[in-house]
Amino acid sequence: MTTPDTNPGPSTSTSSRRVRANGDGTVYQRKDGRWEAAGYVLAPGGTRKRVRVYGPTRKDALAKLTEKIAASNRGIPAVFAQDSLAAYLTYWLENVAVHHLRETTHTRYTACVQQYIIPGLGKKKLAKLTAKDIRTWLNELRTVCQCCAHGIDAGRNPNAQPSRRPRCCAIGKCCGKRLSPLTLAYIHSVLKSALEHAVREEEISRNVARNVRTGTPRPRRFNPLTTDEARRFLAAARGHRLAALFELALRTGLRKGELLGLRWEDLDLDGGTASIRRTLQRTASRGLATLPTKTISSERRIALPASCVASLRGHRERQAREEDQAGPGWQGSSHVFARPDGHPIEPATLTRHFNLLLRDAHLRPIRFHDLRHSTATLLLEQGVELVVIKELLGHAHIGVTATVYAHVRLRLQRQAIDLLGHALGDRAEGDDGDDPPPCAAPVR
Incomplete structure (x- = not known):
């Protein structure tokens, strides 16, 4: 006769259960096969509500609940679908x-x-x-x-x-x-x-x-400077305290914040390069603050035109004289473009200087950001490849460059088509065929 075991071990179902501490919530398998975990977390208004999360496995459901409880313990309230x-x-x-x-x-x-x-x-x-x-x-x-x-x-x-x-x-x-x-x-x-x-x-x-479809809005129109207007703008900027900034903006297409965030250690005037690492902007919490560039692609190294290198050297000499005149009142911040006392320049202040310069040069009013568009437009019209312009402007994708300046590319395509038509023997009315073919910018 077999004597029954008076101390049976725990059953399989009992041993599979794990004891959870008070406040850790519960976790169990639903009839549909999914796992559900529930527990109390902090809700808006300082109250506590029971939250339920789901997962394909016990581990997944438990991980989601643990994450919500941990956030609740840090004082972050959870939001529920029944909330507003x-x-x-x-x-x-x-x-x-x-x-x-x-x-x-x-x-x-x-x-x-x-x-x-x-x-x-x-x-x-x-x-x-x-x-x-x-x-x-x-x-x-x-x-x-x-x-x-x-x-x-x-x-x-x-x-x-x-x-x-x-x-x-x-x-x-x-x-x-x-x-x-x-x-x-x-x-x-x-x-x-x-x-x-x-x-x-x-x-x-x-x-x-x-x-919900809102439709594709038309892109915001911009007004780039023509070649003649760009020359007049550069001529008017000569002698201005921020002449080097305006020339750098038009010749390289840097954003306003990137220009104001430049430091002298970012420039290699002997090598003719500039490293764009930061941007200067006014924020609601910190006031005038130095921030990372707009995107990862915006952090880049660009070549400086020879004229910009010369104007930056002259600007550095002017800034050294201003520092001597300010004496103890100089607030050195190592910014390339600063106020006469060394403080960084407010973006709104730069906009006022720019608008006054346009008025003095008898140019039509445009935004400061249109200088950036002017750079890209003038480069495209000179036949510079799109990928080079994309790297210079710091666009994240070449599709952005192609979309923004599609109207310029269309104009260049028309010039190329007209040039091809002349080569194939097309003649306009009154053309006797003795004139040389019209010149057009090379298109790549």
Whole structure:
């Protein structure tokens, strides 16, 4: 007779279970085969709510729950699908986007969310937001005057200067100010980015903003300088305190922030090169701050024209004289382009100098950024290859360069076609065929 074991070992099902500490949550397998983990985390408003996450394996579900609990222990509230879109967007800006965006981009995203998305869709539940809601909201933004919608002019002083006095909704005469297609596309892209993160965190099953088409807006028009205007601009800049900056901007296409962020250690005047490593911009939190370049491709090394090397040497001598005159008041920052006391130059101050220079040269008003477009346009018209211009401007992809300057390439194509037609015997009316073929810029 067999004596039963009075101390049976634990069964297979019991041994497979793992004891979890209090507060670590629970994890179990569902009937559909997936694993579900649940636990309490911090929610907006200081309360605690039970969160559920899922995964194909026990390890995956447990890892997701552990990540949320760890974030909760650091004071980061979790957002739930039943929360409002406003609560989710606030969470996304403060805890997600802030770590992945440049500070200036994050500032624009915040303004876009607070000014347009939350007032229009903020009360909607994140889980119940539909493509129809987004389409209706975008149509309203497209047709409603923004002055009337936000009361922009209502708070202005009636006794102020004429340009600052109340108008539009404040006086009952709508100005009809509408958002441009580019602005609408930007607002839509911000919402789409936020909802995409909600999908990755499995708060919602799909990004409904992707089902809404806003159309492809026309690219913003720019006004590059012609060859004659560029010569007049350089002639007017001679003798200006920032002549070296204006010449460098037109001849190399550097951005405003890249020019203002240049330091003397970035320049190799003997070798005729400049290393673009940083940009100077005014931010909301740090004021005038040095930031990384716009993209990884923007961090580059460029060749300096001989005329720029000469003007930079002269600028360095001028800066040394200013430092001697300032004495103890000199605030040395090693910036190539600085104020007479050594402080960095504000981007807005540079814009004012640029506008005054255009007026003195009797040139049409353009943006400072149009100097960059002028560089690329003039180089294309001289037959410089597109890939060389892409490297000089620091574009991330050559498709960006090709798209922005498509109109210039089309003009060069027409010149090439006309040149080919003349070679094949095409003659315009009144052409006796004795004249030499017209000259055209080489196209590569």
